[in-house]
Amino acid sequence: KYEDKIVLILSDNAKGIKLNPIDSVFEPYKSTKGKDGVGLGLFITKQLIQKSLNGNITVKNDTNGACFILEF
Numbered sequence: 039k040y041e042d043k044i045v046l047i048l049s050d051n052a053k054g055i056k057l058n059p060i061d062s063v064f065e066p067y068k069s070t071k072g073k074d075g076v077g078l079g080l081f082i083t084k085q086l087i088q089k090s091l092n093g094n095i096t097v098k099n100d101t102n103g104a105c106f107i108l109e110f
Contacts, residue, residue, distance in 0.1 A: 046108040054099035063097055 055063055062068050064084045069075030087093045093110040
């Protein structure tokens with residue numbers, strides 16, 4: 039699946055992202071931080087990766103927390 043690509047897998051142990059569907063974390067103004075979050079960070083990140091670097095970013099929850107997969 040990852041042949042001829044550079045793949046970065048970043049994961050944490052913070053028990054995952056509780057948004058459903060999880061891909062909505064990349065939508066503008068969608069925040070898991072309530073009133074403390076603007077909801078633009080991951081939206082801008084995805085736009086930069088796709089448009090400037092011709093890559094892709096996806097997210098999933100694994101057994102310990104969130105796992106972000108960046109493909110270039």
